[in-house]
Amino acid sequence: MRIVGSLVMVIGLAALLRSQWIGASGSTVFAVGMLVLCAWLFGLLCEKVRLPALTGYLIVGAVMGPYVFGLIEQEQIQSMRFASDLAVALIGLIAGGEIEFRHIRGQVGRLGGLIASHIVILLLVVGGGIFLARPITPIFEQADSATFGIALLLLATVTVAASPAVVVAMITSYRAAGPLSRMTMLMAVLKDLVLVILFAVALSIGRAVLGDASTFHAGVLLAIAVQLVGSILLGVVFGLFMAGYAHRIASHLVVFTIGSCMFIALLGEIHFTVMSSKVHLEPLLMALSAGMLMRNVWGEQTESLFSSIESTSTPVYCLFFGLAGAKFAPQDLVRFWPMALGLSALRLFGLWFSMKVGLRLTGYREPALRGAWIGLWPQAGVSLVLVMLIQNSFTEQTHAVIQQAAAVLLTAIFIDQFLGPIGFRLALGRSGEIGRLGRQLEKTNGESTA
């Protein structure tokens, strides 16, 4: 009741200020405040009815966004883009910190095999499904074979993407620990690394086939390699710096964490050219490498830093997922819902089937891992960026089919974004991993006190 009352108060105050004095275009800072508070409160409310808080953040963002009530304008979302980048860096640090080498030592080959088989099978299932559904899919009615082939390739590739952000946010907010949490985290993170390469190749092939033949050359692969290796190396340097700070100075850790994430996000904005291909450093990868390095090399020294990162994470999640929700356009859902729903269902089946086969092939026997496929259901930041790249690479005038396919994909991503966390919460609950981290910490503290 108190939560509902608080939510009413925040909305009431914000509505009063907006209607009387602030006006529609308002202020970006005001919009941030409103979004963060409402998302947090609605997240608490969702938790009360056993839904993930994250779903609450997304719903609040969608409701307040420019396409529903318009409490947050499109320009304001643009000007808050930096906050999203910052959040990605923070999520990367948390994800990196969760990957402990001692857990995967001796099973690198098996894990690699699982990821490879999962990606290949998922691509085949989704690609095959789209191929079979072509006659009943309106957007492909007028498409020639080449255009259809490229649309299929791009759609299937993007469906491989998971959402490390959602996985990390869910695991940290539920203080989950165990084989399911660990495996989902590893899969979501490592799969995205492979996806970056796969997508770059698919997009280059698409551009080459559908007109701009000059864009596909060996330089593309070199550029990707520079992007990946450069991001990892810079992340290592950053990890050294952060560990040094946590060890030697160790003050103002919350501010230091936010400052570091800001810096990582800024580095991601820098673009340079490699063999005529535009390259930029990947904030997620940089933060991931930094987090992994700190956790695995200076685990004890950086423990306080990771604790402060966790305490900072709630406002960041509220803002990041609130903004992600604000991009949701219900009119696209109205227009494309049958195809989007079909694609989402196909992907879900692909995830389940590929993980089932992959686990069997690689010999993973833990019963908890059977639910890992649901953890890969949510899609968010990475997938949205990839769709945006598709939209920017093919113009509406010349490639209407690709543009429409991208719109369907976007709608399917939003469906996965809203429903995925609910599924993952159920899987975590069924595996008994929710709250296990807290219990483990209490046990450790109890033992050390004794």
Place this chain on the structure above:
Amino acid sequence: MQLLISLSVVVALALVASSRSFWSLRRTAVGAVIFSGGWVAVGLGLLLSLDRLALVRSGQVSALEPLVHFALGWVGLMVGLQLRRDLPKYLPGALLRLMAMDLGLALFAGVGIWLAAGWLLDLPMGHPLRWFIAAFLGVCMIGWAAEVRSLRRQPAQDADSERLVRATSGLSSVFALLLYGMLFFLFDTPAGAAVGADAARSMGTVIAPQRILFGLSISILIAAAAGWLCHWLMRLAGRNEGHFLVVLLGVVALIAGAAEAMGEPPLLVGMLCGAVLVNLPGDPVVRLKRVLLEAEQPMAMAIMLVAGLMADPVLPGMAWAVVGGVILLRIAIKWKLIGDRIARTAPAGESALFHLAPLRQHPLAMAMAVGMVITHPIDHAAVTGRELLMMVIAIGLVCDLVILLGKWRGATATEQDSGGLVG
């Protein structure tokens, strides 16, 4: 891009500077000027904004405005948290007398600046801008920096004068912000000022006394509602650090954003909100103070950097003359008159150094000047808002240099005295 990277670098520097390892360095006179005074950040800002280097364009600076509004709201909240209901009970008479004296002298200085501004900047007697400059620089004259340990020879020794300097500094910031807020309302932006070059030139120069009551009422209303909401939500957040941070960041963004959109000063609204919060029952305020203080140094550094970026370093000769006049007034008032009073209770051998303490400009002056440039832009042929900001920077820097010189001379004199005694 360079701008945001600089901001990150400055915040990183601020973190390092506020760390324990650098604590002793900050306690030296030079260290205090560089780190606590924030001149590194101001210098970096000025350097980046130089046209010749072309590192930062003005459009990029305006992209930082949301962050600056947030930072100003944060600073205001910090100031307001001093205002406990029972505060008057604990204020000694000496402090109140010193405070009254400082306010009176600031008013006197304002009259001096009004005379100088009219003469040097060629503004007619009744010109609102002349009044604005005098009032604004007069408000910036109120109070002094709380940092005093770096001036002392024996900082470990307990001293009434040190407490007096600190407490008066804290209280004066409240008065300074109140008067600053009044200035905002008194000197209104005329309707349609953005239309037409002539109208734009007179921005911020219309005297509108009827706005004071309205503006102040709105500020109090927003602050009261936000303060009460923050208190309620903090209780809901309970012991969870993450939730507590959501409430704090959300409410500061809400008040700073509302103030920005309504043309109210975020510093004032933040302060009033802090005053409401600190007087509501419960323990969340202690946590709030801790979190706010933890971010104090980085926040201050960020504001200093923005001050450097926004200031116009090329001041006309007459503006420099005004700066010189204000510095002389400051030395006469703070060093001679107020310094004398403070030095009376100083420990033996530190009297000369305590004379210097009130000379250092209050860091809030820089925040007020930045707020003025962002929310109350002045673009007049005689002086612009950016030039006024530069004047505040110049006054603060010269005063700090005078302090350094004074400390060096004071120390030398004390050594000679003690040498004589021993000899």
